[in-house]
Amino acid sequence: MKCNPAAFLETEGAVELLRWFKKTESVFGISKCAEGKKVKFAAATLQGPALTWWNAKIATMGLETVNQMPWIEMKQLMTAEFCPIEEVQRMEHELWNLKVKEYNIMAYTQRFNELALMCLRMVEPERVKVDAYIQGLTDNIKGEVTSSKPANLNEDIHMAHKLMEQKS
Incomplete structure (x- = not known):
């Protein structure tokens, strides 16, 4: 093989x-x-x-x-x-300020996942990761995703993608 x-x-x-x-x-x-x-x-x-x-x-x-x-x-x-500490700090800053741009939920989700892998202390436990993901969503879906009370990031992402699809 x-x-x-x-x-x-x-x-x-x-x-x-x-x-x-x-x-x-x-x-x-x-x-x-x-x-x-x-x-x-x-x-x-x-x-x-x-x-x-x-x-x-x-x-x-x-x-x-x-x-x-x-x-x-x-x-x-x-x-x-x-991975110098300066680069990790830059990524943490980017993660903290990450937002969906031009309704491109796919790009947002991919970048969120990349940054979350490198910035573990900012997204642990799972509930913190879910909240961080929701924070970067557009205002027109943020409330609906929050009220659905997703248990994990996968549920969060699925709901956000579904809602973004409906809105666009």
């Missing part, structure tokens, strides 16, 4: 990194990758600036040390390098 590991280039910032983590972990699961092999496997998918950074880590820490590193530690190192 071909698992198609995703390459990580480090050209699009934190969202790209998070997507790469998710895709890589999916491949780990499909291929039943042993914990001791995850870092080697993931490192083999690095390209461009990310590969240069990883080679510098190897030079500093030693090949044996990085190859014995747990996957969680590699993720922490990569997050520290490719």
Whole structure:
């Protein structure tokens, strides 16, 4: 079976990194990758600036040390390098101020989900995430979505899309 590991280039910032983590972990699961092999496997998918950074880590820490590193530690190192606190703060600000533009609920939902993945402290627990999503909706559907009392984000999104469709 071909698992198609995703390459990580480090050209699009934190969202790209998070997507790469998710895709890589999916491949780990499909291929039943042993914990001791995850870092080697993931490192083999690095390209461009990310590969240069990883080679510098190897030079500093030693090949044996990085190859014995747990996957969680590699993720922490990569997050520290490719998701600087300033970028996370910028994304938190964007999430806080995110609004539906030109009635494009699809674009709003996609960006909300991307930002929510990177700004976990702003959208936990689930009720806070639901409220944050509702906050960015247009005024003509915000009240109806709120009064439907969605239990989770999926219900929230479904209701918002349905209402936006009716309004346009």
